Amino acid sequence: MIVDALGRRFRNLRVSLTAACNYACTYCVPDGKKLQAADFELSAQQLVYAVELLVDAAGIEKLRITGGEPLLSPKFDALLPAVMGLPLSDVSVTTNGQLIPRKADLIVDSGLRRINISLDTLNPERFRAIARSGDLQTVLKGMALMREAGLKIKVNMVPMRTQNADQILPMLDFCLEHGMELRYIELMNMGHLRFGSGFQRDFLGMEDILEMIAARYEFTRTDAPYDSTAVRFEIPGHGFFGIIANESEPFCSSCTRLRLSSNGRLYGCLSNAANHDMRPVLALPHHHAMASLQSTLVKALGDKQDLSFKGEVTVMKFIGG
Template sequence: MVVDRQGRSFRNLRVSLTAACNYACTYCVPDGRRLVAASDELSAADMASAVTLLVEATEIDRLRITGGEPLVSAKLEPFLRLISGLEIKDISITSNGQLLAQRLPLLLEYGIRRLNVSLDTLDAQAFREIARSGDLGSVLHGLELARVAGVRIKVNMVPLRGANENQILPMLEYCLERGFELRFIELMRMGHLARDTANFSRQYFGMDEILELIGSQHTYIQAPAPLDSTALRYEIAGLGHFGIIANESAPFCRTCSRLRLSSSGWLYGCLSSSNRHALAPLLSKPHDEALSELQELLAGALADKRDSTFSGALIPMKAIGG
């Protein structure tokens, strides 16, 4: 097991099943064009082999399947089938929810009982302006079906000044009423926003402002969270919880245990680094040789982690898994 000087190791793997997405959210892509799958993406079998190697070489016991948008990928079913026998205590999926109603039976069949669904507003017009695609009603319908099926749901919202900050309280009420945990994600300096500092500053709506708004309607206290959690959690007595992923206000770098595998087979150890490490070539090598070389890659990826401050990187989040 590879451990750095701060005692961090990789325990949480995020796999970008595909770079393709049926949305073109304003904070993810600058030009309104949807991301499409790269021609060099790994097959479902190769992706499963990569995950198997990583689980063997590390203490990874949590896997989140991301994208792009994983529910658009034909690789989803074979990938889930191939990894179903691995000793991973928790497998979850992050999705925009557009295809959730159609894909829910497949997720339930393979034991997926935890979802993170990205939803930035309950206003249909604002939804189209931010996502630049999709249909709000379909997302809400999918969420309801998943709730009835007993799936644990977290809803991810990115507050954007001038676009949806007026939805913070309505989104909170919607989630509290349904037993969903709403997580506010501070706007991240990723992709085009790493360069466009003026646009980032104009849209950024931070933790203090979020808490001030919620405090105008609810009394809350900070709640316990796992040591390597990305979110600060809060409890509203008798109603439920919400969280804030405060990349700018309260970075979680010191305890980060996340490793990302891109759809093209690159390992990323830190969102504040564009450094990448090629895992794909190891898949054709003998098992022992691949494991030995993987340890070197993991050491490099772990060394990429920042000590305390999140700064973002030029690579888009959808390219490496949200």
């Protein structure tokens, strides 16, 4: 097992099926243009083999399928059932939910038990302004289908001071009412936000979010797993919510995440543009691939920040946020 000086190892793998996305969210891209597929993206078969190798070589226990928008990729239909058969303790999907109604049967039939759906507002006009595409009602329909099928749903919201701060409480009310756990994700200093004024203008930290929630609810902080990215809170009699406080309460020192981009690059850290090409390993038989992969994983683990997120120009959607 590969372990660094802080006791970190890779336990969680996030695989980007494609860099393409049917949204162009304001916090992700600067110009409103939808992201396109990357050059030389891996096939579904290659991605499944990559996951198999990383499970064996790094001891990966949990897998999250991401994008871009993973449901937009034709590879999703083949990859999801395949990875559900691997020796993993947890498999989840992160999606903007726009295509869930089309993929609902596939998702349910695969045996998937957990899904993360990104949603930043319940206001249809604001939805279009932030996502710059899509339809709110279709996303809400997808959520309902997943709830009816018994999947556990987490809802990801990025609160922004000038765009959806007034939705912090309505979103929480909605999620509590429907038995879903809301995760507020602090705006990340990445991509086009890295050097502009947008990050400072729109950033809302954990203290700001909790102050708004405290105006309506009493809550207590609960324990979270060692390598959890979220600070989790319980509202007695109602449910839970979390805050991924990458700026307010950094979790780098306990991070166990490894990311595989759709074109075969391994990233050990979101706050480090360093990456490692896994494609040559995928051309090798399993026993040779395992030997070659060990040194790559050592380098990727060495890319992690020790204490806190420093920011990076990399666009998260390219590497499987």
